[in-house]
Amino acid sequence: MEKFTRNKRVVIITKILLESPNKIIGLNKFSELLNAAKSTISEDIVVVREVLERLSMGKIETIAGVAGGIKYIPSIGYDKKKEFSLELCNLLEDGGRVIPGNIIYMTDLMYNPEIISKAGVMLSSCFQGKDIDYVITVETKGIPLAYEVARNLGVQLVIARRDSQVTEGPTVTINYVSGSNGRLQQMSLSKKSMKNCSKCIFIDDFMKGGGTAVGIKDLLKEFDSELVGIGVLVDNKQSEKKLIDEYVSIVELKEVDESSIVGIQPSKIFS
Amino acid sequence: MEKFTRNKRVVIITKILLESPNKIIGLNKFSELLNAAKSTISEDIVVVREVLERLSMGKIETIAGVAGGIKYIPSIGYDKKKEFSLELCNLLEDGGRVIPGNIIYMTDLMYNPEIISKAGVMLSSCFQGKDIDYVITVETKGIPLAYEVARNLGVQLVIARRDSQVTEGPTVTINYVSGSNGRLQQMSLSKKSMKNCSKCIFIDDFMKGGGTAVGIKDLLKEFDSELVGIGVLVDNKQSEKKLIDEYVSIVELKEVDESSIVGIQPSKIFS
Numbered sequence: 001m002e003k004f005t006r007n008k009r010v011v012i013i014t015k016i017l018l019e020s021p022n023k024i025i026g027l028n029k030f031s032e033l034l035n036a037a038k039s040t041i042s043e044d045i046v047v048v049r050e051v052l053e054r055l056s057m058g059k060i061e062t063i064a065g066v067a068g069g070i071k072y073i074p075s076i077g078y079d080k081k082k083e084f085s086l087e088l089c090n091l092l093e094d095g096g097r098v099i100p101g102n103i104i105y106m107t108d109l110m111y112n113p114e115i116i117s118k119a120g121v122m123l124s125s126c127f128q129g130k131d132i133d134y135v136i137t138v139e140t141k142g143i144p145l146a147y148e149v150a151r152n153l154g155v156q157l158v159i160a161r162r163d164s165q166v167t168e169g170p171t172v173t174i175n176y177v178s179g180s181n182g183r184l185q186q187m188s189l190s191k192k193s194m195k196n197c198s199k200c201i202f203i204d205d206f207m208k209g210g211g212t213a214v215g216i217k218d219l220l221k222e223f224d225s226e227l228v229g230i231g232v233l234v235d236n237k238q239s240e241k242k243l244i245d246e247y248v249s250i251v252e253l254k255e256v257d258e259s260s261i262v263g264i265q266p267s268k269i270f271s
Numbered sequence: 272m273e274k275f276t277r278n279k280r281v282v283i284i285t286k287i288l289l290e291s292p293n294k295i296i297g298l299n300k301f302s303e304l305l306n307a308a309k310s311t312i313s314e315d316i317v318v319v320r321e322v323l324e325r326l327s328m329g330k331i332e333t334i335a336g337v338a339g340g341i342k343y344i345p346s347i348g349y350d351k352k353k354e355f356s357l358e359l360c361n362l363l364e365d366g367g368r369v370i371p372g373n374i375i376y377m378t379d380l381m382y383n384p385e386i387i388s389k390a391g392v393m394l395s396s397c398f399q400g401k402d403i404d405y406v407i408t409v410e411t412k413g414i415p416l417a418y419e420v421a422r423n424l425g426v427q428l429v430i431a432r433r434d435s436q437v438t439e440g441p442t443v444t445i446n447y448v449s450g451s452n453g454r455l456q457q458m459s460l461s462k463k464s465m466k467n468c469s470k471c472i473f474i475d476d477f478m479k480g481g482g483t484a485v486g487i488k489d490l491l492k493e494f495d496s497e498l499v500g501i502g503v504l505v506d507n508k509q510s511e512k513k514l515i516d517e518y519v520s521i522v523e524l525k526e527v528d529e530s531s532i533v534g535i536q537p538s539k540i541f542s
Contacts, residue, residue: 007281008322014285015328051279057286099440105463107439111430113422140410144418151384168378169370192376
């Protein structure tokens with residue numbers, strides 16, 4: 001069977017690690033695929049770990065024991081985070097985004113894989129090490145971002161629906177009050193979609209009054225589960241009184257008038 | 272400024288390529304980040320390319336010219352595709368999945384990043400080189416898969432909604448007839464969401480009668496755009512007469528009875 005040089009082995013190790021963030025991978029897997037002794041693989045991993053950490057491109061953790069191995073923890077350096085937050089501000093400042101009702105059109109950004117994959121790493125790094133079981137969102141615009149956060153944390157995604165669906169089996173439905181306009185709304189979650197007694201984070205595109213986050217909290221209570229964190233792409237600081245205190249955002253905006261967004265800036269943790 | 276050994280440079284090159292599939296990356300980017308001559312980077316790229324191709328883990332293409340550089344094209348080897356298709360069959364054969372109406376509960380799979388990221392590479396590889404502009408889906412269950420296909424093809428995702436939303440600006444709405452139950456349904460797409468005269472592929476979780484695909488085709492016509500391909504995770508062969516002929520699926524199922532799924536197997540192209 002073919003042998004590979006270290007140059008080539010580290011390429012494959014990097015690829016496999018990156019494709020399964022936050023999942024423990026046994027050294028056997030590398031050893032078999034690359035036809036190399038575990039001790040050799042261990043030396044390869046040192047190379048990968050050193051350069052990733054040196055360039056603030058993620059960490060590799062070693063997990064001891066029978067079920068042990070290594071896992072890749074995605075992260076981005078401070079400079080890159082700031083650069084990305086500023087880039088997002090520039091994209092949002094584009095005048096054509098304000099639509100009737102002083103609403104900001106940002107669907108194009110939420111469905112852009114280049115933007116969402118970076119935002120996903122940034123938000124996931126805020127919840128790393130918190131033993132999250134699920135990432136939850138409510139349809140529709142936040143789904144790609146929530147998916148990326150779930151992928152980076154190595155956990156399952158859960159999506160609450162606006163109405164219950166025949167394809168979901170038995171569902172739990174709750175009512176909640178929108179924080180911004182006081183309207184009563186509904187969300188449903190399939191009983192099969194998560195185990196009870198879980199720790200979840202809620203990911204969404206936009207934080208306004210915080211009503212949806214309160215709704216998610218109530219919905220999770222029906223599963224005896226806990227909301228332990230909230231992350232959004234954009235925090236609308238125009239709603240001064242929010243129903244939720246603790247959450248992280250990538251950018252925050254102060255004002256929207258009829259023609260453009262004014263006063264958008266990176267959130268404190270990323271500036 | 273620090274210099275890196277080849278071992279370390281190839282790790283970083285691999286990481287950057289993998290994070291932006293199907294996007295052209297100029298050698299300057301690597302050269303500056305790694306403080307190495309372009310000729311050195313070119314040699315590094317040869318190493319990365321050789322081992323990825325050797326293990327059927329993707330290709331690296333070189334694009335000549337001023338805007339040139341290299342791009343990573345994700346792919347999976349034949350054996351891995353077959354292995355994954357069989358794994359998916361096993362997961363679906365689990366008896367607890369059939370819910371009232373002989374519907375198969377597969378939301379857990381559609382929201383599982385480990386499964387969806389692999390399925391995304393497999394489906395994207397069917398449309399590689401076809402100059403796709405957008406990946407389109409209709410909310411909700413197919414969104415993570417469509418997002419992965421879009422990410423792998425390096426294009427924007429577009430999501431049709433079941434009803435028009437205030438956050439989407441002006442929308443185009445069409446009616447379509449569900450292929451399986453003949454019911455009239457609606458879908459809407461924001462005018463801002465795509466450029467006219469585009470080539471799109473439609474990605475979804477499930478193909479039954481093909482009515483949704485016909486709806487997408489009609490919707491795209493309103494944008495003077497063309498549907499050039501369809502990919503789904505599961506093809507339900509129970510609906511013999513489909514409104515759509517050409518599409519790819521990862522697995523196909525022949526029969527669902529009240530207690531379990533019978534006759535599920537990898538689709539021909541992956542078996």
